[in-house]
Amino acid sequence: MAAPSDTSELKGLIASGALDPREIVAVIGKTEGNGGANDFTRALATLSFALALEPHLGRAKEAIMSEIAFVWSGGTEGVLSPHATVFTRSNASTIPPASPRLALGLAMTRDIAPDEFGTPAHVILVADAVRQALADADIKDPADVHYVQVKGPLLTPAAIASAKAAGQALVTDDPNGSKPFARGAMALGVAVGLGEVQAEKVTPASIARDMNLYSKVASTSAGGELTKCEIILFGNSPSASSDYSIGHATLKDALDASAVGAAARSANAAVEDIVTVFAKAEASTMLRGRRTTMYSDADINYERHARAAVGAVIASVTGDPAIFLSGGTEHQCPPGEAPIAAIVRARS
Incomplete structure (x- = not known):
């Protein structure tokens, strides 16, 4: 583009x-x-x-x-x-191949109210939609899910002003500061929907704070252009007849180039079979024993530092800079780590 x-x-x-x-x-x-x-x-x-x-x-x-x-x-x-x-997605009648192939499922929540935003109610709405997407993809086992992209709203100035006028309590009154709550609630929704985290463990105090609660396959982003959460779930289904399959891995840190190959191998393929990559970028104050300025730089937001760095690492392996890479990993993999998924041309 x-x-x-x-x-x-x-x-x-x-x-x-x-x-x-x-x-x-x-x-x-x-x-x-x-x-x-x-x-x-x-x-x-x-x-x-x-x-x-x-x-x-x-x-x-x-x-x-x-x-x-x-x-x-x-x-x-x-x-x-x-x-x-x-x-x-084609509904053409074809004979499914011997191995499970790429399938995607779609679902959408209702509008997220400002006072629900970043709360357990937000999490449950996403979890319910994730279950709908799982059924839409015809994937029976959550273990066959390798990537769940969720895009949802953040708190806009207008929404904040309206909620305050109505006397509603909000998790924050900072539009940019609402992004971690949005990403965190949506990621926990994926975790609950796929059974990675029990719903009762999600409390108002844990969202965007207790990073020991997480999903290994969630990738979430927030923007002011949405009022609902959109869920696109990717996995491998035995009823799919796609020419592609998908796998995932974990970026142990911003320099973990080996995770690209691990994601491909998860789909029984190699780096040369990769068609496209989806990943998250995690900023850090320390990287392999060395200090970074990602969080202390007043000129460049930490998410932009992380995207630039991780994007270069992944592209150095794939040779293709057309990578979907977003910042902010709240509840997306263990603390300090980040998810990566690769769609590959299926070999068998």
Whole structure:
């Protein structure tokens, strides 16, 4: 993508017949915004893609935006490339291959009320939607899930002002400061929905604080362009007939290049089979015994430091800078670690 509004390659794929727009169910991509509460490139990208699809789908952009899951993460620091990955689902009758193949499930919560935001109620809403997505993907065993992308709202200034006027208590009155609560609640929702964490262990005091509660496959992002949480669950299903499969691993730290190959091997493939990578970037004050300035730099946000560093490490292995990489790992893998997933061309 040459800009957040650039849909030329999408249109080209449709015009060539390589992509049937009626089969599009999700779009996940990176924009060159700042990734903060005031990053409007995400909304611009969604609007642009919906407008590009209008003439092909015969529906208004509002309907398209409600039917297709659009997940954008702002921030393409360093070598990261602005791009979009388009996911399609075909109902064509085919014989499933011998091994489980890539399947995705979609679900969406209702609107998250400001006073629910960052609370156990937020977690339960996401957990319920994760279970719906699991069924939609026709995946019976949660162990076959390798990546769950959740995008949800953060607390906007307008939402904060409205809640205060109504006398509602909020977890924070800082829009940018609400991002950890959003990411944390959504990640715990994935953990509860997949059985990685028991619901009764999630308390108001644990969200965005007790990092010993986590999911190994959650990847969550927050933005002001949403009011609901969108869940896109990826795994391998024996009923799927895709040409791809998916695996995951854990980045032990920002320099863990070996995790890229581990994610591919998790899908019974090798690095050269990788089609695309999804990961999170964890900032740290110390890295392998050396001090970093990620958290003390007043000029550059710590998430931007982390995205630039981890993006370069992953791209050095894959040779492809079109990586979906977002910052903030609250409740996503053990403290200090981060998730990584790889979609690969299936070998068998």
